[in-house]
Amino acid sequence: MRISADGSDVLVVGGGIIGLVTAWRAAQRGLRVTVADPDPGGGAAQVAAGMLAAVTELHYGEQMLLGLNVASAERYPDFVAELEEASGQETAFRTCGTLSVALDADDRAHLRELHALQQRSGLTSQWLSGRECRRLEPMLAPGVRGGLRVDGDHQVDPRRLASALLTACERAGVVFRRDRVQRLTVTGGRAAGAVLADGQRPAADQVVLAAGSLSGRLPGLPEEVAVPVRPVKGQVLRLVVPSAYAPFLSRTVRAVVRGSHVYLVPRADGELVVGATSEEMGWDTTVTAGGVYELLRDAHELVPGITELPLTETRAGLRPASPDNAPLLGPTALPGLHLATGHHRNGVLLTPVTGEVMATLLTTGELPAMARPFSPNRFATTGDSPASASAHEEQPV
Numbered sequence: 001m002r003i004s005a006d007g008s009d010v011l012v013v014g015g016g017i018i019g020l021v022t023a024w025r026a027a028q029r030g031l032r033v034t035v036a037d038p039d040p041g042g043g044a045a046q047v048a049a050g051m052l053a054a055v056t057e058l059h060y061g062e063q064m065l066l067g068l069n070v071a072s073a074e075r076y077p078d079f080v081a082e083l084e085e086a087s088g089q090e091t092a093f094r095t096c097g098t099l100s101v102a103l104d105a106d107d108r109a110h111l112r113e114l115h116a117l118q119q120r121s122g123l124t125s126q127w128l129s130g131r132e133c134r135r136l137e138p139m140l141a142p143g144v145r146g147g148l149r150v151d152g153d154h155q156v157d158p159r160r161l162a163s164a165l166l167t168a169c170e171r172a173g174v175v176f177r178r179d180r181v182q183r184l185t186v187t188g189g190r191a192a193g194a195v196l197a198d199g200q201r202p203a204a205d206q207v208v209l210a211a212g213s214l215s216g217r218l219p220g221l222p223e224e225v226a227v228p229v230r231p232v233k234g235q236v237l238r239l240v241v242p243s244a245y246a247p248f249l250s251r252t253v254r255a256v257v258r259g260s261h262v263y264l265v266p267r268a269d270g271e272l273v274v275g276a277t278s279e280e281m282g283w284d285t286t287v288t289a290g291g292v293y294e295l296l297r298d299a300h301e302l303v304p305g306i307t308e309l310p311l312t313e314t315r316a317g318l319r320p321a322s323p324d325n326a327p328l329l330g331p332t333a334l335p336g337l338h339l340a341t342g343h344h345r346n347g348v349l350l351t352p353v354t355g356e357v358m359a360t361l362l363t364t365g366e367l368p369a370m371a372r373p374f375s376p377n378r379f380a381t382t383g384d385s386p387a388s389a390s391a392h393e394e395q396p397v
């Protein structure tokens with residue numbers, strides 16, 4: 001690691017939860033950190049439901065990612081305790097567990113398969129009959145055919161998490177440049193900082209690109225640096241459970257309905273988050289009647305009483321997805337430039353471990369062993385993939 005006389009040790013491009021946790025952890029280790037973002041604390045976390053679903057969101061072919069997801073889930077209790085202490089803010093981390101249910105024979109077969117995969121992967125989940133599911137959650141539809149109880153899949157409020165990270169960064173001395181990044185600057189074959197929309201040029205010895213789904217569009221990225229990240233749109237609804245109806249649900253409830261995932265995440269303060277669509281629509285964040293209809297239709301099949309609740313918000317966000325759905329963590333082909341992006345469905349879950357891994361990389365130059373499978377180098381030869389093609393349409397981030 002080089003130490004610059006002026007500028008920062010680290011410039012983080014992007015102030016979403018991944019950029020903020022990287023900045024906070026790096027500042028805690030004594031580095032001078034600047035974050036460039038027109039709206040730090042914004043981004044996909046403002047839409048996400050905040051499920052910490054390492055077990056219930058296990059997918060075939062993602063066993064390597066599972067290890068990182070579980071490592072991050074295990075860190076959550078200590079992570080939020082430290083963050084709440086550092087920021088003086090609550091994150092609404094809730095150890096409520098999750099119930100995944102099946103509404104018909106196809107759903108039940110799918111869930112049985114998931115249960116078998118979880119067991120083969122050494123994860124803890126318990127098969128319940130429909131009656132046992134309804135005993136746990138009386139608002140479930142009478143037709144529920146069975147379910148998986150996962151007491152270890154918890155939740156946090158991503159908006160509170162982002163706010164707490166922002167304050168923790170400020171208290172740790174992180175400098176914020178609230179502006180768009182026009183381009184990366186490269187000096188002597190090395191990342192050297194960035195040019196902002198106001199013409200300022202913050203310099204840094206190391207640059208972390210953590211701009212979510214926009215990461216691959218940053219002007220100035222050399223051809224040899226692959227950032228194969230694409231946006232995957234998710235529409236999400238927010239409702240409120242009036243106190244007369246509480247407790248409406250006591251844990252996260254989810255299902256696959258006709259092939260679409262639907263989940264209901266009940267917060268302690270009465271908010272109920274219903275998500276999410278998964279759409280390959282480029283950078284479109286329009287909330288559509290069809291998206292809202294499908295979410296409410298599927299949620300209503302699962303929990304009929306939901307139609308009684310006030311609907312307070314509809315919003316769409318963009319998950320930053322890589323070709324293998326796993327994050328991009330670590331150095332790139334350009335010396336001094338690191339990636340912390342591509343977290344797709346797991347950005348909130350992977351926040352603690354990402355901060356730790358990136359801070360270690362920034363202070364020691366070494367990517368910790370648990371993050372090495374997620375090195376951006378794994379895509380170094382996929383420059384003609386659709387993800388990379390879209391990534392080359394440059395624009396400020």
Ligand code: GLY
Pocket residue numbers: 051057234275276319344345346
């Ligand atoms: N992890 C939930 C989602 O991406 O919709």
